[in-house]
Amino acid sequence: LVAIPPSLLPCWTIHTSQWSLENTIRRRPLLQLGDNSHRHLNPSTISVTTEREEEPDFADHNTRRSEPIRVDLPKPATRASTEAGGDDFMSSDQPRVVESRPSALTSNPVHEAEDEKDHGTVERPLVGDQVRDVIRLIQCRKCSRPLQEPVTLPCGRSLCKHCLPETHTRENISYPATPNRLQGFDCPYQECGRNHAVGDCGVDVILTKAVDNFKAEMEKARETITTAEVSTHVVIQRPSAGQTGTDMDDETTSRVVKGGPLVAVYTLADSGELDYNSNVTFAEVSSLGDEATAIDNRTFSKVKESVRTEMDCQVCYALFYDPLTTVCGHTFCRSCLHRVLDHSTYCPICRRGLSVSPLLYRESCPSNEHLKTIIQTFWADAVLTRGDALAAEALNRHREFDIPIFVCTLSFPMMPTFLHVFEPRYRLMIRRALEGDRTFGMVLPQRPRTANDTHFVEYGTLLRIVNAEYFADGRSLIETTGISRFRITRHGILDGYLVGKIERVDDISIAEEEDLEANETQQALERYESAATHQSEDSSTSRPAMTTPEDLSKMPTSELLSLGVSFVERMRQQSVPWLAQRMLTIYGECPNDPALFPWWFASILPAKEYEKYKLLETRSVRERLKICCGWILEWESSSWSLSDCRIF
Structure with a gap:
């Protein structure tokens, strides 16, 4: 397997009309929710070489419910439970949950179908x-x-x-600075104390x-x-x-x-x-x-x-489990929203963009306390049964590997990567990917320093095959696009190529991004705003006044982006080869989106790959912009002698 440098790409990489299979290779749609067919690798053919698995977090499941409302009721007999919603999360080869727990507010045995319940006929009055x-x-x-x-x-x-509470203009925030996030209010609950955007x-x-x-x-x-x-x-x-x-x-x-x-x-x-x-x-x-x-x-x-009747998730159609409400006001199970965000950043009901972190950390994306209390109070037995089913599903899922992995080059989300595939094992892997969901992982190789080290880095990028061109001898040219980042937690070998258990890596939420910027720029924002008012109209072509990397942490996110964009413009005026029209045709023009710019800049800048690799480990747009601006300072401080530069 060989990654094709953009500078060496033949004409077909630019003039896509010359692709002989362009109109015959169909792009398969994204996986439907719950479709795990591409993940079912045969464990008997896999040899595990490294174990990095972390125990799944089932804190909410393992923690018994808080004391519910109790009524003195006859205790129903214990029988195998088929509580509504359990089958939605359990495949045919998963163990059945046989433990039955009577509800504190219902006299119905938990084995009854949901539609047959009267949802809580009590025999004695509440106290x-x-x-x-x-x-x-x-x-x-x-x-x-x-x-x-x-x-x-x-x-x-x-x-x-x-x-x-009354709203006010939020200060020290320049990203994303959309109209619905400019106004905010202090949370009225003392136990929170955060500043919430009106748009959230x-x-x-x-x-x-x-x-x-x-x-x-x-x-x-x-x-x-x-x-x-x-x-x-x-x-x-x-x-x-x-x-x-x-x-x-x-x-x-x-x-x-x-x-x-x-x-x-x-x-x-x-x-x-x-x-x-x-x-x-x-x-x-x-x-x-x-x-x-x-x-x-x-x-x-x-x-x-x-x-x-209102307590069913619109993804799994079962009783909410760990309900999480999005900024648009729609509620889903946390696990269901996880699966939605694997494929789209839009609400599955209203299609509004979601600003939450796809990882849905409980610290940054808490559950809906009110709904959770209602469900726990009325249907505590069903909640525990759902928790058992989810735990069984997760246990079964952790026995398998997620995805095939290339150990070849560095790829970034939303950026193209071109590959020349010629090894038999990778031909097999690509064929299986094309027959499946057209995705695979890409990681950068590394030289092991000890016997326990792997020959590849920990973080990589999930790629989707866009086009494929085959030669008569079986070789192929593959065009891919980055989808998201991941971290390898466990890996093995399947038919000669690497397969791994991965966990998705995503950025912190927009609210956390705003808090990060506000905290870092609170002291220095006035100084930079004053300096910005004295810049001339042609500041995009002038050398920036920044001199030290320490100053980058004090700059607003919008100014970090401006520093990067102005540097690219100056380099284009100097006709540097890495900004030739051929490169811009492949990667596109310089973006003005702070979330996209670091990936584009790293793809096009002739820096060391292990220096660029730092971007994959970050979880903040602001942190990636600071890394890119650090490269710019390194470039300009080298006085055109790149032999002394540590990153080029």
């Missing part, structure tokens, strides 16, 4: 704390009323849209529907109460300042409200008389205790059934 916890599920933590147009913030907490705070679609369904059932119950002489004496205990629970010094008030305990507490919350942190106790006034209990039980059952 005070349980009733209070149910109503608290739909209350706003700020205004204490039932949520209206709930907005889920990037930190995972929700509140009414009208409870959002959309109305939560699922939570809105769930709360509306909840309120609709409660309103029906209140209408029923008007025909029955049922009322409840509610004692409200408001915690004193700094307290969250009941205390002897708590402020206590009481009300007689129509309806059973559940309807009465909802009525108080709906009228704004029940603080979010308040607790309640009950003393029944009417003599119709059995009727009040029956009404509450029917209402609670209907509430659960109504809310459940």
Whole structure:
């Protein structure tokens, strides 16, 4: 296998009309979600040479649910569970989950099909704390009323849209600086304390529907109460300042409200008389205790059934597991969104661009706390069953290797790579790739320093075959495009070529990118803005004033990009060979996108490959721009004597 340098590419690399197979080779579509056929390599033909596997993070699965609302119910018999949603995540060769756990709020055995459930018919009334916890599920933590147009913030907490703080212009942020990110507000929750962009705070679609369904059932119950002489004496205990629970010094008030305990507490919350942190106790006034209990039980059952209709993920069509809400307000299971982001950065429902990191780290992309609490409270047994199924799927997946890997050259995302394939083992690999999803990994070779070292680097780029030209002797010329980066965690040999278990490498989220820039430039931004106002109109052709690499960390991201673009323009005016028209035809003109510029610049700059390799390890656009600007300073400080330059 030989990587073809762009400077040596024949005419067919530029004039694509000369490709004899251009109109016959079809580009296969991206893998559909759940299609793992290309990953099923035969383990019996693979010899494992290095073990770097890390244990999967199932912290949410292994951690038992917090204490749910409990009712004294007959315990159902334990039988093999086929809880709805489990089959969506388990293939035919995966072990079945046989453990059955009765729900705290339902008398249904967990083996019943989802469509056959009544979603929580209880046989005994809820007690005070349980009733209070149910109503608290739909209350706003700020205004204490039932949520209206709930907005889920990037930190995972929700509140009414009208409870959002006043916005202000965000400072010290130049990337991406899109219109919907220029305004922001400080998170109203002290445990967060971050500054959220307005564009990251959309109305939560699922939570809105769930709360509306909840309120609709409660309103029906209140209408029923008007025909029955049922009322409840509610004692409200408001915690004193700094307290969250009941205390002897708590402020206590009481009300007689129509309806059973559940309807009465909802009525108080709906009228704004029940603080979010308040607790309640009950003393029944009417003599119709059995009727009040029956009404509450029917209402609670209907509430659960109504809310459940909105709790299915639109990717796996099962109950949400670890729900994560995107900036556009749509919610998916975290694992499902992982699979979506493997193929697209757009919401699968509304097609809006997603600014979250595709790795979905829980620190930067927290779960939707409100939805997670509702699901954990109402369907705790189903959550545990889903967790078991996901764990079994992940365990089965970790026994296999993901992808074939070339050990040849350095490739970058969104950039072309041209290959001349002539070795029999790589011919086989390319043929299998073309028969599959047309993807393979590319890593740079390295010289092992010890016996335990590998002959290739740890980070690489996933490539997709765009075109292929075959010769009569079996050789082929391959054109590929970079898709994404990866890190090899485990590898082996299949039919002579390398295969590996990989994990995707993606950038931090836009919000984290903005925080990084703001923190680094807070002290020096005014100085650079002042200098920018004195630049002449032809600054793009003048030598930059930067002299030390330390100054790069103080520059805004937009100025780092300007430094790189102006350097390219100066080099074009000097007619350097690596910016000849032939190279620009292959890689395109200099981009003005900060996310794309480092990949383009590294592809076209005649620097050492191991110096360029540093870009693949970074997780920030800003960090990559600083590396590229460091190369520029090295180039210009060499005084045209590149023999003394460490990177060229």
